[in-house]
Amino acid sequence: MSKSVLPFRQIHLDFHTSEQIVGVGAAFDPEAFADTLVRAHVDSVTCFARCHHGWLYYDSKLTPERRHPHLSTDLLRRQIEVCHDHGIRVPIYITVQWDHYSADQHPEWLARDEEGRPFGTPTFEAGFYRRLCVGSPYRDFLEAHTREVLELLPVDGLFFDIVHPLPCACRHCRQAMDERGMNPARLADRHTYGRLLIDAFKREMTALVRGLSPDCAVFYNAGHIGPRDRASARAYTHWELESLPSGGWGYLHFPIAQRYARTLGLECLGMTGKFHTSWGDFHSFKNQAALEYECFRMLALGAKCSVGDQLPPSGALDEPVYELIGAVYGGVAQKEAWCRGARPLNDIAVLSPEEFAEPDAARLPQPAMGAERMLDEGGHQFDIVDSQADFGAYQLLVLPDTIPVDAALARKLGAYLAGGGALIATFESGLAPGKEGFALPQLGVELAGEGPRDARGELVRGRHFPNGDYTEYLRPGAAVGSGLPPTEHAMYMRGLEVRADADAEVLAVTVASHFDRSYRHFSSHRQSPASGQVRGPAIVRRDRAIYFAHPIFSQYAQNAPRWCKQLFLNAVAMLLPEPLLRHNGPSTLFATVNEQAAERRLVVHLLHYIPERRGADFDVIEEVIPLHNLEVSVRAERPVLRVATAPEGVELPFRAEKGRVRFTLPRLNGHQIVALELEVSTY
Numbered sequence: 001m002s003k004s005v006l007p008f009r010q011i012h013l014d015f016h017t018s019e020q021i022v023g024v025g026a027a028f029d030p031e032a033f034a035d036t037l038v039r040a041h042v043d044s045v046t047c048f049a050r051c052h053h054g055w056l057y058y059d060s061k062l063t064p065e066r067r068h069p070h071l072s073t074d075l076l077r078r079q080i081e082v083c084h085d086h087g088i089r090v091p092i093y094i095t096v097q098w099d100h101y102s103a104d105q106h107p108e109w110l111a112r113d114e115e116g117r118p119f120g121t122p123t124f125e126a127g128f129y130r131r132l133c134v135g136s137p138y139r140d141f142l143e144a145h146t147r148e149v150l151e152l153l154p155v156d157g158l159f160f161d162i163v164h165p166l167p168c169a170c171r172h173c174r175q176a177m178d179e180r181g182m183n184p185a186r187l188a189d190r191h192t193y194g195r196l197l198i199d200a201f202k203r204e205m206t207a208l209v210r211g212l213s214p215d216c217a218v219f220y221n222a223g224h225i226g227p228r229d230r231a232s233a234r235a236y237t238h239w240e241l242e243s244l245p246s247g248g249w250g251y252l253h254f255p256i257a258q259r260y261a262r263t264l265g266l267e268c269l270g271m272t273g274k275f276h277t278s279w280g281d282f283h284s285f286k287n288q289a290a291l292e293y294e295c296f297r298m299l300a301l302g303a304k305c306s307v308g309d310q311l312p313p314s315g316a317l318d319e320p321v322y323e324l325i326g327a328v329y330g331g332v333a334q335k336e337a338w339c340r341g342a343r344p345l346n347d348i349a350v351l352s353p354e355e356f357a358e359p360d361a362a363r364l365p366q367p368a369m370g371a372e373r374m375l376d377e378g379g380h381q382f383d384i385v386d387s388q389a390d391f392g393a394y395q396l397l398v399l400p401d402t403i404p405v406d407a408a409l410a411r412k413l414g415a416y417l418a419g420g421g422a423l424i425a426t427f428e429s430g431l432a433p434g435k436e437g438f439a440l441p442q443l444g445v446e447l448a449g450e451g452p453r454d455a456r457g458e459l460v461r462g463r464h465f466p467n468g469d470y471t472e473y474l475r476p477g478a479a480v481g482s483g484l485p486p487t488e489h490a491m492y493m494r495g496l497e498v499r500a501d502a503d504a505e506v507l508a509v510t511v512a513s514h515f516d517r518s519y520r521h522f523s524s525h526r527q528s529p530a531s532g533q534v535r536g537p538a539i540v541r542r543d544r545a546i547y548f549a550h551p552i553f554s555q556y557a558q559n560a561p562r563w564c565k566q567l568f569l570n571a572v573a574m575l576l577p578e579p580l581l582r583h584n585g586p587s588t589l590f591a592t593v594n595e596q597a598a599e600r601r602l603v604v605h606l607l608h609y610i611p612e613r614r615g616a617d618f619d620v621i622e623e624v625i626p627l628h629n630l631e632v633s634v635r636a637e638r639p640v641l642r643v644a645t646a647p648e649g650v651e652l653p654f655r656a657e658k659g660r661v662r663f664t665l666p667r668l669n670g671h672q673i674v675a676l677e678l679e680v681s682t683y
């Protein structure tokens, strides 16, 4: 089987198994194992060489003392052999930074913080989460172990887990930093070195792997893919996006990470789990509608699918889990002909705030979450990009809330605008890195003041105050306020104080409250009402650029005022009057447009599943709520010959006018692909 194209229906089969459990692998029946996978339509299963407990699940000659003490068979080899007999690929899992056995046996290999303590699980807590340092002699063991796996077993791929940069202050890292003229006592230097070390580790490990296997897949997992992974992208053969919506990632993580990852030129695999909560949640089941949504959304966004499970210690797969997975993977198998080689089509690119965030910032910045939601809810087609991307591939660029613009980025954005591109920037986006003023004169605004500070002297702009202490109001003009009452709308997070240039058009103004809320003056339960006094411009347009003074994306991520979204979508409509896709469905509809050039068709994915916060911990989906008579229009540059549902092949009547194809889907029951067959190009 080809190793260069990822299979669509994968399982990540965790197997972290304590040495205090006996009979490990005792119930492994190779034919039953493969048969269960085949019946569940699985075409790839990632199995374990070495787990977070540090145990091996194959007959090691190099380190027999690390073989699980109660492993009753040469499990990994037998898993691989029987899967290969059935045409199933088996990438091999190797833990990197979490290894309980090594942490206990070799404390000198542990990464250390500035107090000399290991990172991770404290002494009297359960868990194998102490981090090993790949700058220590642990690296020698890890390389020898990887070499043994490659020499001993047939290897389709390697999945190295827990490969994170760490601000390590261990003896080895301190010495290496001294040698490079860095200061190990400075946290910022340790973060910088930690990134250099982990990127070098990945490159060197891939070189080692390539010396023994010219074509096996290689992936390093850190639970996220973002702009910081670009530097080491050549060490990877593909991206796997670990993103269990109920396991701490939430439903917004996957689309944000995938819209970025797919711009880096490697194939992508989404990874969720069959668990109700997260990894290691035995005897629990994700609702089938949720698993459908998660897998079908991966297809819609151009990724293949992986579902995480954990093999019970006995080595026998849980049949009911594979009935659940099979029910969804059967659907994936039918749909994948419309996903193979598909390229996402996009009008818009959102510049990722992650590129500019602090090294220890949250995985998902608020402005990215707000932008993802607003654009999804508006039915827009977009990538998330970094400053290295080809901006010219998009009609509209969005700089959400916190994008600093240095001289190089200012030149690139200036050229993009001069070439006919359009730009929306909000809040502090567009300010020079020192925030002393705007680096983009094309926005048509200049900084008028830093705004108020709180009682402790901290700037209040852009911050969330639960009682709305520094709320001000936005009064929109008719165009940008379409669909909203022509009156004041609360802007809970304080905006930037700006002046509009004489040649810029003010689309909305900021109206001050009577006074900010503090112990000195307050009125009623929250912010004081609008005073009627205009404080300055709130939304400004200059040619093909629109600037919002308020952090509307962070605000939407905080508490989702519909007017923030409406104002933004109205601004998008001004700059992008003919978007790739329009629909008349509810804001809960998720829609994407892909192109399969070889098949000469556009592939529209429509999904309707509504995550609901039923318990305090995370969102769940229990049922599908069908939509009826969904009207969709798609911008098509070439004539369309036929519109039909896929895989069903039911033809839908359509109309073509003004460069758009319009059709009505009578019923959307969860996920539907609609294929638009294009006329063969004459040139």
Ligand SMILES: [Zn+2]
Pocket (backbone or CB within 6 Å): 110, 111, 112, 133, 134, 135, 136, 168, 169, 170, 171, 172, 173, 174
């Ligand atoms: Zn270290």
